[in-house]
Amino acid sequence: MNVFELINGHVRSAVADLASSFKAPPVLDRIVVEPPRDPTHGDVATNAAMVLAKDAGMKPRELAEKIAAALGTRAGIARVDVAGPGFINMTLDASVWRAALVSAIAAGRDHGRSRIGAGAPVNVEYVSANPTGPMHVGHCRGAVFGDALANLLAFAGYRVTREYYINDAGAQVDVLARSAFLRYREALGEAIGPIPDGLYPGDYLVPVGKALAAEHGAALGEKPEREWLPVARTRAVEMMMAMIREDLAALNVRHDVFFSERSLTEGGSDAVAATIAALREAGHIYEGRLPPPKGAPVEDWEDREQTLFRATEFGDDVDRPLMKSDGSYTYFASDIAYHKSKFDRGFRDMIDVWGADHGGYIKRMQAAVRAVTAGQGDLDVKIVQLVKLLRGGEPVKMSKRAGDFVTLREVVDEVGRDAVRFMMLFRKNDATLDFDLAKVIEQSRDNPVFYVQYGHARGESVFRNAREALPSLPADPAARAAFLAGAPLERLVDEAELSLMKRISAWPRQVEAAAQAHEPHRIAFFLYDLASEFHAQWTRGKDLPHLRFIILDDPQITVARLALVQGVVTVLASGLALLGVGAPEEMR
RNA sequence: GCGCCGGUAGCUCAGCUGGAUAGAGCACCAGACUUCGAAUCUGGGGGUCAGGGGUUCAAAUCCUCUCCGGCGCACCA
Numbered sequence A: 001m002n003v004f005e006l007i008n009g010h011v012r013s014a015v016a017d018l019a020s021s022f023k024a025p026p027v028l029d030r031i032v033v034e035p036p037r038d039p040t041h042g043d044v045a046t047n048a049a050m051v052l053a054k055d056a057g058m059k060p061r062e063l064a065e066k067i068a069a070a071l072g073t074r075a076g077i078a079r080v081d082v083a084g085p086g087f088i089n090m091t092l093d094a095s096v097w098r099a100a101l102v103s104a105i106a107a108g109r110d111h112g113r114s115r116i117g118a119g120a121p122v123n124v125e126y127v128s129a130n131p132t133g134p135m136h137v138g139h140c141r142g143a144v145f146g147d148a149l150a151n152l153l154a155f156a157g158y159r160v161t162r163e164y165y166i167n168d169a170g171a172q173v174d175v176l177a178r179s180a181f182l183r184y185r186e187a188l189g190e191a192i193g194p195i196p197d198g199l200y201p202g203d204y205l206v207p208v209g210k211a212l213a214a215e216h217g218a219a220l221g222e223k224p225e226r227e228w229l230p231v232a233r234t235r236a237v238e239m240m241m242a243m244i245r246e247d248l249a250a251l252n253v254r255h256d257v258f259f260s261e262r263s264l265t266e267g268g269s270d271a272v273a274a275t276i277a278a279l280r281e282a283g284h285i286y287e288g289r290l291p292p293p294k295g296a297p298v299e300d301w302e303d304r305e306q307t308l309f310r311a312t313e314f315g316d317d318v319d320r321p322l323m324k325s326d327g328s329y330t331y332f333a334s335d336i337a338y339h340k341s342k343f344d345r346g347f348r349d350m351i352d353v354w355g356a357d358h359g360g361y362i363k364r365m366q367a368a369v370r371a372v373t374a375g376q377g378d379l380d381v382k383i384v385q386l387v388k389l390l391r392g393g394e395p396v397k398m399s400k401r402a403g404d405f406v407t408l409r410e411v412v413d414e415v416g417r418d419a420v421r422f423m424m425l426f427r428k429n430d431a432t433l434d435f436d437l438a439k440v441i442e443q444s445r446d447n448p449v450f451y452v453q454y455g456h457a458r459g460e461s462v463f464r465n466a467r468e469a470l471p472s473l474p475a476d477p478a479a480r481a482a483f484l485a486g487a488p489l490e491r492l493v494d495e496a497e498l499s500l501m502k503r504i505s506a507w508p509r510q511v512e513a514a515a516q517a518h519e520p521h522r523i524a525f526f527l528y529d530l531a532s533e534f535h536a537q538w539t540r541g542k543d544l545p546h547l548r549f550i551i552l553d554d555p556q557i558t559v560a561r562l563a564l565v566q567g568v569v570t571v572l573a574s575g576l577a578l579l580g581v582g583a584p585e586e587m588r
Numbered sequence B: 001g002c003g004c005c006g007g008u009a010g011c012u013c014a015g016c017u018g019g020a021u022a023g024a025g026c027a028c029c030a031g032a033c034u035u036c037g038a039a040u041c042u043g044g045g046g047g048u049c050a051g052g053g054g055u056u057c058a059a060a061u062c063c064u065c066u067c068c069g070g071c072g073c074a075c076c077a
Helices: A003-021 A048-056 A060-071 A094-110 A137-155 A171-187 A203-216 A225-250 A271-281 A331-344 A356-372 A408-415 A417-425 A448-469 A477-484 A495-517 A521-543 A555-579
Strands: A044-046 A077-083 A087-092 A121-125 A159-166 A257-260 A285-288 A306-309 A349-355 A378-384 A387-391 A433-436
Touching: A003 A044, A003 A048, A003 A060, A003 A087, A003 A094, A003 A495, A048 A060, A048 A087, A060 A077, A060 A087, A087 A094, A094 A477, A094 A495, A094 A555, A121 A137, A137 A159, A137 A349, A137 A378, A137 A387, A137 A408, A137 A417, A137 A495, A137 A555, A171 A203, A171 A225, A203 A225, A225 A408, A271 A285, A271 A331, A271 A356, A306 A356, A331 A349, A331 A356, A349 A356, A356 A378, A408 A417, A417 A433, A417 A448, A417 A521, A417 A555, A448 A521, A448 A555, A477 A555, A495 A521, A495 A555, A521 A555
Parallel strands: A121 A159, A121 A349, A159 A257, A349 A378, A387 A433
Antiparallel strands: A044 A087, A077 A087, A285 A306
């Protein structure tokens, strides 16, 4: 049950009833129904009169009075005021919040589930790290963000596919293959000495060399490179991807589809060639020259005729090359074919999650998606900004050159999956993030992960204690919820209790807003606020014993308050699940 | 030089796609444990929303210019 959706309906129908006297038909899209920032203004406010005043040919306040009069007669609306420049403020009958709480408890983990997605397929592509080594911390944020966003969209009613694009076709995987081949010779007993510059030095390739040796014996080493390289490459990529999947599993991140870049051009058909041909057919490709980039001079600039995509016709700054000077496709060309494949597989809505260093790539990719889908497809690119890794306020030094970068696994092993996930989401995706290894394992309010989880554990702790005073309270969670859904909620009259009920009721609205904005961090912040309000109410019971959740000689109010706790626990558990973070029963 | 992302309290950050008097945590000051978990809570001080101009009933939010920080800038992925 979404209270704001309910009132939204009332507002729209009230406006529709008045519309015959308007000068122009009202544009309902701009009407916003939301909780006012200042609670003294009531429970729900709408700007309807202000945005429709022109259409109505009335002054905002005059129109507001008329809408307010119509709303005043609707069920559940206890009071309507016109305020300021023409806000309509509504105070709802407490029965509305009670009904919302009952519905939340009864729905359990489905409370907040939405149908705004209407089953539309959405493709969320995230991580897509090169299969050339283990994942490092830099990959964490994109992985967690993409995963949480996918959860959120699924909860909001979209049909979500989680996808990983394997970059197994470029020069980098050839380097990987040569590095693995060296390890293969090593595995056969050869002294290889130090790893030469330009090859990957990491010892995670040792097992690949051993595997190649075990499978091929000495045979591979006797062949020319063009024969052994594909073999080494395939095996290396395979083993790297297995490693990456394990790393992701440690973070509780899983994908539905792993899409190989190589598969676009291998086998019977060349999807990249086909895509380019189609674009050429549509007039989006030409042979031409590109001006050298301004600013920093490019040393080896080679002015030549090349195959260019007219990205500028779709909003990009310059046209983009599709072929390298050696005649092979650019990465961009493959990427166009890849996104076309997404569209051909039924995804009009696509979301890519990229690191900040790829920000300059957004426009051309969106341009390409428009071109290749004839404007039917929509690509949203979410950029996750840099993560600064700290320990007790001091930067953790990492040098990629020396090979001592911090791996994803190391961080997860040190602070735990929950802490990593929550902290990665407790910040807007496009703002940089400080991740302090010391702070995230602290058990204090300083640490939001703990604070929210503790809120959940504390709620469960109340239930454990309540069973002594209230033997009829079922231990089984589902039975408990069913039992509490029948609680005498009219006993909840304290302002703060009412306020908690309202926040629990706001959950569905939060889910929808976060899903539509593609912003899972809003969920994290909502949970933090809910936990905070719950902790506050819990502590009030210390000064004011009559406000405790468990009142020994009044089982009725105890049941009512337990229902409130049930609502809190339900939303915390549900929200934490969206973030992929555990909701512990206790934290001792 | 161009593009993208940031700039909000001393510090770290929210601000619900334009709403009413801009909010939280930390830090600082003053308080609350014979108690449902004090791993918590209550109160207080603290603001030129980087700066100028514009759009309108209304701007931290949209447009524009400037300043500062990060990232990127044929043929890498």
